[in-house]
Amino acid sequence: MSPRVGVADERRAQIMQAALACFTRKGYNNTTMDDIAAESGLSKGTLYWYFKSKDDLFAAAITSSVADWGAKAIATLEQYPTAPGKLRVLARRMMDLCKELEGFFGLFLEFWASSPRREEAGKLWVDLLVQYKDIVVEIIEEGIRNGEFKPTDAEQLVWAIMAAYDGLAAYVMFMPNLNLEQVSQVFIETLLHGLATNGSEQ
Amino acid sequence: MSPRVGVADERRAQIMQAALACFTRKGYNNTTMDDIAAESGLSKGTLYWYFKSKDDLFAAAITSSVADWGAKAIATLEQYPTAPGKLRVLARRMMDLCKELEGFFGLFLEFWASSPRREEAGKLWVDLLVQYKDIVVEIIEEGIRNGEFKPTDAEQLVWAIMAAYDGLAAYVMFMPNLNLEQVSQVFIETLLHGLATNGSEQ
Amino acid sequence: MSPRVGVADERRAQIMQAALACFTRKGYNNTTMDDIAAESGLSKGTLYWYFKSKDDLFAAAITSSVADWGAKAIATLEQYPTAPGKLRVLARRMMDLCKELEGFFGLFLEFWASSPRREEAGKLWVDLLVQYKDIVVEIIEEGIRNGEFKPTDAEQLVWAIMAAYDGLAAYVMFMPNLNLEQVSQVFIETLLHGLATNGSEQ
Amino acid sequence: MSPRVGVADERRAQIMQAALACFTRKGYNNTTMDDIAAESGLSKGTLYWYFKSKDDLFAAAITSSVADWGAKAIATLEQYPTAPGKLRVLARRMMDLCKELEGFFGLFLEFWASSPRREEAGKLWVDLLVQYKDIVVEIIEEGIRNGEFKPTDAEQLVWAIMAAYDGLAAYVMFMPNLNLEQVSQVFIETLLHGLATNGSEQ
DNA sequence: TATGAATGAGGTTTCATTCAT
DNA sequence: TATGAATGAAACCTCATTCAT
Numbered sequence: 081m082s083p084r085v086g087v088a089d090e091r092r093a094q095i096m097q098a099a100l101a102c103f104t105r106k107g108y109n110n111t112t113m114d115d116i117a118a119e120s121g122l123s124k125g126t127l128y129w130y131f132k133s134k135d136d137l138f139a140a141a142i143t144s145s146v147a148d149w150g151a152k153a154i155a156t157l158e159q160y161p162t163a164p165g166k167l168r169v170l171a172r173r174m175m176d177l178c179k180e181l182e183g184f185f186g187l188f189l190e191f192w193a194s195s196p197r198r199e200e201a202g203k204l205w206v207d208l209l210v211q212y213k214d215i216v217v218e219i220i221e222e223g224i225r226n227g228e229f230k231p232t233d234a235e236q237l238v239w240a241i242m243a244a245y246d247g248l249a250a251y252v253m254f255m256p257n258l259n260l261e262q263v264s265q266v267f268i269e270t271l272l273h274g275l276a277t278n279g280s281e282q
Numbered sequence: 283m284s285p286r287v288g289v290a291d292e293r294r295a296q297i298m299q300a301a302l303a304c305f306t307r308k309g310y311n312n313t314t315m316d317d318i319a320a321e322s323g324l325s326k327g328t329l330y331w332y333f334k335s336k337d338d339l340f341a342a343a344i345t346s347s348v349a350d351w352g353a354k355a356i357a358t359l360e361q362y363p364t365a366p367g368k369l370r371v372l373a374r375r376m377m378d379l380c381k382e383l384e385g386f387f388g389l390f391l392e393f394w395a396s397s398p399r400r401e402e403a404g405k406l407w408v409d410l411l412v413q414y415k416d417i418v419v420e421i422i423e424e425g426i427r428n429g430e431f432k433p434t435d436a437e438q439l440v441w442a443i444m445a446a447y448d449g450l451a452a453y454v455m456f457m458p459n460l461n462l463e464q465v466s467q468v469f470i471e472t473l474l475h476g477l478a479t480n481g482s483e484q
Numbered sequence: 485m486s487p488r489v490g491v492a493d494e495r496r497a498q499i500m501q502a503a504l505a506c507f508t509r510k511g512y513n514n515t516t517m518d519d520i521a522a523e524s525g526l527s528k529g530t531l532y533w534y535f536k537s538k539d540d541l542f543a544a545a546i547t548s549s550v551a552d553w554g555a556k557a558i559a560t561l562e563q564y565p566t567a568p569g570k571l572r573v574l575a576r577r578m579m580d581l582c583k584e585l586e587g588f589f590g591l592f593l594e595f596w597a598s599s600p601r602r603e604e605a606g607k608l609w610v611d612l613l614v615q616y617k618d619i620v621v622e623i624i625e626e627g628i629r630n631g632e633f634k635p636t637d638a639e640q641l642v643w644a645i646m647a648a649y650d651g652l653a654a655y656v657m658f659m660p661n662l663n664l665e666q667v668s669q670v671f672i673e674t675l676l677h678g679l680a681t682n683g684s685e686q
Numbered sequence: 687m688s689p690r691v692g693v694a695d696e697r698r699a700q701i702m703q704a705a706l707a708c709f710t711r712k713g714y715n716n717t718t719m720d721d722i723a724a725e726s727g728l729s730k731g732t733l734y735w736y737f738k739s740k741d742d743l744f745a746a747a748i749t750s751s752v753a754d755w756g757a758k759a760i761a762t763l764e765q766y767p768t769a770p771g772k773l774r775v776l777a778r779r780m781m782d783l784c785k786e787l788e789g790f791f792g793l794f795l796e797f798w799a800s801s802p803r804r805e806e807a808g809k810l811w812v813d814l815l816v817q818y819k820d821i822v823v824e825i826i827e828e829g830i831r832n833g834e835f836k837p838t839d840a841e842q843l844v845w846a847i848m849a850a851y852d853g854l855a856a857y858v859m860f861m862p863n864l865n866l867e868q869v870s871q872v873f874i875e876t877l878l879h880g881l882a883t884n885g886s887e888q
Numbered sequence: 889t890a891t892g893a894a895t896g897a898g899g900t901t902t903c904a905t906t907c908a909t
Numbered sequence: 910t911a912t913g914a915a916t917g918a919a920a921c922c923t924c925a926t927t928c929a930t
Contacts (some may be wrong), residue, residue: 087893107395113921123895128922130893181314189388189452190395193309209453233468238459240446240469243453247445250391251411254404255484258441265441266435274476289910314903325912336904444906491889511799513715516924529928537740538925587873589797593856597796599714606860611858637872643864644873647853654795654847655815658808662845667903670839678880693914719900730915734901736914 092130095120096141098116104182108138108191132246138191139204142184146208154215163223170216171245171268175260180250185246186253213238220275229275241271289388294332297322298343306384310340310393313411341406344386348410351379356417366474373447373470377462380451387448390457415440422477431477436450443473487628496534499524500545508586513543542595543608546588550612553581558619560621568676574620575649575672579664582653589650590657617642624679633679645675698736701726710788714744715798724800744797745810749788752814754782760821769829770878777851778824781866783854791852792859819844826881835881839873847877 098120102111113134117124151172160166166259188205195201216238223229244267252258300322302311315336319326333339355375362368390407397403418440425431446469454460502524506515517538521528535541557577564570592609599605620642627633648671656662704726708717719740723730746823759779762825766772801807822844829835850873858864 091396091893093382107397107400109396110398112919114919117896121339124922125924126893127894129895134921157303185449185452186391186395190311190334192456193388193392194311194396196312198309206382206457219313233464233473234460236465236468237472239465240355240450242440243449244446245449246452247387247447247449248442250387250448251441254394254400255408259438262439266438270434270439270473270476272476274472274474293910314902315905319913326905327912327914328910330905331910495889511804512795512802514802515798517926518924521892528926529891529893530889531821532926533889560739568754569753575780589853589856591801593792594796594799596860597792598715599713599798600716600858602713610861612819613786613861636876637868640865640869641876643857643869644850644854647857648850650856651791651849651851651853652846654791655845655851658798658804661813663842666839668841674838674843674880675876676880697914718898730901731903731916731918732914737917740900 087236089128089159091122091126092140095122095127095130095137095163096144096223098122098139099137099221100145103141103187105223109194127214135191135195135201139201142188142191142210145181146184149181150208152193154178157219161166163219163228164276165221167216167272168268171264173244176263178245178252178260183249183251183253186250189250216241216252223275227277231279232275237271288479290332293324293328294342294416297324297329297332297339298346301339301343305340305343305389307367307385310389311396337393337397337403344390344393345406347383348386351383352410352414355379359417359421365421365428365430366478369418369474370470372421373466376447377466380447380462381456383451385451388452391452411444415444417444418443419466419477427475432479434477439473485549492534495526495530498525499531499534499541499549503541503545507545507591508588512591513598539599539605540575543605544596547608547612548590549585550588554612554616557581559635561569567623567630567632568680569622572672574623575668579650579668582649582656582664584651585646587653587657593654599644600617611631613646617646620645627679631681634681636679641675657673694736697728697732698746701728701736701743702750703731705743705747706751708745709747710790710792714793715800741807742796745807746751748794748797749810749814751787751843752790755787756814756818759783763821763825764822769825769832769834773822773878774874776825777870780851781870784851784858784866789855789859792856795856815848818864819848823846829881835885836883838881843877 090232095116099111099116102115102119112226114122116128117136120127120258127137131140153170156169156173157166160169190282192198192205213235220229220232220234220238224231224234247266248258248260248263252260265269297318301313301318303316304321304468307313308317315329319329322329329339333342355372358371358375359368362371394400394403394407411434415437419436422431422434422436422440426433426436447466450460450462450465455460485684499520503515503520506519506523509515510519517528517531520541523532524531531541535544557574560573560577561570564573596602596605596609618640621638624633624636624638624642630636649668652662652664652667656664702723705717705722708721710720711717719730719733722743723733726733726776733743737746759776762775762779763772766775798804798807798811819841825839826835826838826840826844830837830840851870854864854866854869858866
């Protein structure tokens, strides 16, 4: 009776995927709804059947994509017992993210800057950032409680760490030669060393 | 003939300043040439007399503005003898920059993402970044040579540090509550601690 | 087979009613087939099963509605013996119509003006107008034959009278304060006085 | 120095004229900005240089056109001494208007009905109507004061008269055979007779 | 019969750029 | 030099209509 159950979800996914491909390839402003229609193999009208506007489609696409990744990252962390171990893994995952999501940070910034209603547009990103920040803060504070790390204002530090990775994700867009793995490793090891309680090396 | 030169430069400066004001206020895409004409008190035609295109005007405006700052930063550093001291000062200057230049990183990213010829547009930023990177790398390597810092791949680390500050500059645009000073301080102290040779604290 | 007929007619009526509600509320162009689907509680596809096009649905809806009223009006007239009496009643009925049908004249005019095939669209209205005109002409000519009215070119006069009521129906749409009852009464009494044979007042 | 003084006004007039031609030919909704651009020999962009929107252009065009006529009509009236004489002239002028302005009433109704902001759109017409109404009311009340007409609620009567002419102007659009002159004459004479004080014929 | 997803032509508007003066 | 009128390509979005179930 309903062989078409989920057609709507499928279509939405199909459209968001096409949109993401176009957006990352050409940027938000340079991507036209026609581009997305062509990429998805659907008509422009259909795009508007599933999404209210270009803005709406963008937000949906970027959110779902980032959310997917977030879930995976958290799951992975569970298995690592020590705080430094967790941070190292997280760092590696973030590098992957930079490649997988290819410049989402820049993409979002473009969207945000171009949006006449920046306030609103910004919330989208703030929500995601805060969510991840909290996860990392918890790891560090746990490390502090365990005596692995020395007392530190974790919240502030995490903002800087996240900003570093977002910034690198952006850098790599126009500096493809940047060796993200090395950068990330040197960075995270320096930080871990800086966080370490004296005499303890992990 | 030569007195005219002054007029032309003045006009260019006048236009770039107006452009910068508009761009930072409304973003690259949302700023129209009409906006800039109105802000500068000149006519649209005049804008095109001094600048080839909107792209061109943007590049000129952002470059001159950032270059100004670069010179100042370097001059300041001279006076501080130790590497950690220099880094601390630099960090403080970078925070100021975030406020002064109000989200130039985001602005540039938007411009880059929106530009059909990204390659070209990216060069603008890469040049600036490399320039600053070299300065900071030199400081750190000096510290290593002095025995203040332990051996580290300075180049890689500096990319991460710069990315962090650029990222924070972007974050603060849509999270005005972010306390940049604290973030910067915790961040830089952790890094300095991580760089420090054992037993030595600065 | 025959029991189905009832269902079909019911559906048609249901749709026309919903259509009329939307059209009078928002005008012809501003009413979408989606609006009508929502108002009728049916799907858009169903609308097209019963009506060939938006044009078609409009014509059907407006015609059936006006036709209903026409029948009633004629029936009422029978009971009044004198020509002036009939005209007075007709005037009162026309005022009611203005309210009941809320600006059908304007609605039709919009439809007609928007229709790429005006010729065709116009016929719809001409047919209705001629039909009513003939009724009123007959009343006046009867009055003339009876000696109640002085000889007059009834046909021409009736066009003006009908135009007046249609025009008022339109006026009242954007001048809701217009007191239709008073306007109608002063108008009709002046006309009746103008038509009256000397010495006779009704 | 300014051979181009008045270029703006000239262009505006040129555009409004072209717009009016298109609007009366094809209706408001069926006229595209491309049509007007083609008709005026200008580019679409230029249309928007002089007028904020299609609505705006429509309002400007219709207002200026009707206003032109109004001035002429009033001037003509001065020369006729008696109230009936004035009304007869006015009637004749109104007939001319119907032809000259070819269905402005219908055009406006379409515009009004199609406008999402009807309130606002309606004001345009109300203002014009009230203006003319006052002129005619004044004529009739003068006639009453002179003893030419019997006491009557002039205001109400005039609304009906104006509605009749507007309605006729609309009728004639889809009934080109309607003999406006005769209709108008029979109508106005009947009204004048109805208004006349007993024993006086004009 | 009935649904609602899918279509795509076409509309209004914006805006970077040019050019006559 | 400077102006501002003029251009026109292109973008987003709507909506009457169709069609596979």
